[in-house]
Amino acid sequence: MITLEVALKLSKAEQEELKEEILTKAKASDLNAYVGFEEHGSGVPIFIKDNIQVDGWSVTSGSKILQGYIAPYNATVIEKLGQNGMMCLGRSNMDEFAMGSTTESSYYGITKNPHDSSRVPGGSSGGAAAAVAGGIAVAALGSDTGGSIRQPAAYCGCVGLKPTYGRVSRYGLAAYASSLDQIGPITQNVTDASILYDAISGHDEKDSTSADMVSEPTFPNLNPQRKLTIAVIDNYISEASSEIQKAYANTVKALESLGHTIVHKNMQNTKYDIATYYIIATAEAATNLARFDGVRYGRRADATNVGDLFIKSRSEGFGEEVKRRILLGNFVLSSGYYDAYYLKAQKVRHLIRDEFNKIFEVADLILSPVAPSVAPKIGAVEDPLEMYKSDMYTIAINLAGLPALSLPVGRDESGMPIGLQFIAKAFDEQTLLDGSLSLERAINYK
Ligand code: GLN
Numbered sequence: 001m002i003t004l005e006v007a008l009k010l011s012k013a014e015q016e017e018l019k020e021e022i023l024t025k026a027k028a029s030d031l032n033a034y035v036g037f038e039e040h041g042s043g044v045p046i047f048i049k050d051n052i053q054v055d056g057w058s059v060t061s062g063s064k065i066l067q068g069y070i071a072p073y074n075a076t077v078i079e080k081l082g083q084n085g086m087m088c089l090g091r092s093n094m095d096e097f098a099m100g101s102t103t104e105s106s107y108y109g110i111t112k113n114p115h116d117s118s119r120v121p122g123g124s125s126g127g128a129a130a131a132v133a134g135g136i137a138v139a140a141l142g143s144d145t146g147g148s149i150r151q152p153a154a155y156c157g158c159v160g161l162k163p164t165y166g167r168v169s170r171y172g173l174a175a176y177a178s179s180l181d182q183i184g185p186i187t188q189n190v191t192d193a194s195i196l197y198d199a200i201s202g203h204d205e206k207d208s209t210s211a212d213m214v215s216e217p218t219f220p221n222l223n224p225q226r227k228l229t230i231a232v233i234d235n236y237i238s239e240a241s242s243e244i245q246k247a248y249a250n251t252v253k254a255l256e257s258l259g260h261t262i263v264h265k266n267m268q269n270t271k272y273d274i275a276t277y278y279i280i281a282t283a284e285a286a287t288n289l290a291r292f293d294g295v296r297y298g299r300r301a302d303a304t305n306v307g308d309l310f311i312k313s314r315s316e317g318f319g320e321e322v323k324r325r326i327l328l329g330n331f332v333l334s335s336g337y338y339d340a341y342y343l344k345a346q347k348v349r350h351l352i353r354d355e356f357n358k359i360f361e362v363a364d365l366i367l368s369p370v371a372p373s374v375a376p377k378i379g380a381v382e383d384p385l386e387m388y389k390s391d392m393y394t395i396a397i398n399l400a401g402l403p404a405l406s407l408p409v410g411r412d413e414s415g416m417p418i419g420l421q422f423i424a425k426a427f428d429e430q431t432l433l434d435g436s437l438s439l440e441r442a443i444n445y446k
Contacts, residue, residue: 075172
């Protein structure tokens with residue numbers, strides 16, 4: 001598939017042809033990456049995750065409860081795509097309300113990994129990554145609350161960028177965990193990630209958590225020649241599969257031969273990250289999802305009184321994983337448990353952020369795995385706790401609000417892509433992209 005960088009230089013007529021070509025290919029594809037084929041605006045077609053509002057489009061967040069709901073306005077990122085020569089084409093499949101790591105919890109069916117259709121594409125932005133890697137999308141917008149852009153990009157062999165919290169407006173993104181969510185690009189390469197990031201980032205007064213600062217465009221300033229100090233976290237890596245450890249070691253060597261300086265660090269055990277994330281994310285989710293009551297949005301159950309209406313609409317509309325998280329979130333917020341769980345998790349969140357900042361006193365970037373394994377088989381991860389554990393490398397970055405980019409660095413013996421991520425200081429997307437481009441050129445992943 002043509003890259004975003006090249007597609008933006010095409011004439012209007014050629015872009016129109018590109019759109020038709022993508023539509024034909026996507027409709028013939030059996031990946032189940034697309035859950036809708038709507039169009040909005042003109043320019044280079046970009047594929048949109050099903051939790052970002054596009055005026056007049058259906059937006060379901062992968063849930064039955066939002067079946068039939070039509071977005072009444074555009075998310076800020078959608079307006080920005082239009083201002084930068086891009087249009088929206090098609091809805092990508094996702095885990096219900098972005099809760100998951102495999103795209104198996106979507107009410108609209110399972111998406112397949114383009115490298116092996118018996119495997120998951122990752123999640124929650126699995127449709128977006130599968131379409132980009134599968135040659136049926138130029139680029140896509142996903143959302144990342146605890147890894148949902150980076151991990152599917154790693155499982156599918158494409159690039160995923162989670163910007164600094166506050167860099168990209170969340171206005172018009174269906175909230176999962178508001179203090180963690182960020183919209184970001186899923187692309188074929190690092191340059192395209194930089195172009196799409198530039199298009200969608202910037203201060204937005206419609207989002208009170210949007211950072212009130214100017215974001216310089218990264219694309220015109222991309223500099224893969226910069227020599228950087230890169231931290232490797234020695235005690236992190238042992239929990240990853242041997243093939244990922246091998247890819248990690250090879251990447252460290254490649255970085256050294258590029259002239260970057262490697263420093264060795266340790267961080268606290270990732271088990272605290274998982275507990276902290278799943279307390280904070282579920283607490284926020286329980287609050288955010290309280291609005292889906294069958295009255296204001298989407299699907300309404302048959303009921304004879306208002307109490308039953310709420311109960312039946314929510315019981316029928318939400319899937320199992322979403323219900324589990326609402327229960328957990330309400331539990332950790334309930335009186336008597338709030339201090340023990342929620343408040344403690346907030347304190348640990350600060351420690352996690354401080355720990356990253358300490359490393360950034362001596363390093364420009366941190367190199368880390370994205371996931372402990374390559375994409376698992378569909379149906380293989382049955383235990384929800386096992387699923388949560390697979391997020392061990394991605395969620396701390398959201399808790400700390402940092403930017404991170406996942407890019408493919410190799411394949412395992414069965415040919416499945418292996419992705420690693422760079423993590424940067426808050427608001428230092430430029431260094432993140434510079435370092436990533438330098439690595440991408442050295443690796444030459446095919
Ligand atoms: N897998 C994580 C979760 O289920 C992250 C999901 C995401 O980033 N949206 O919460």
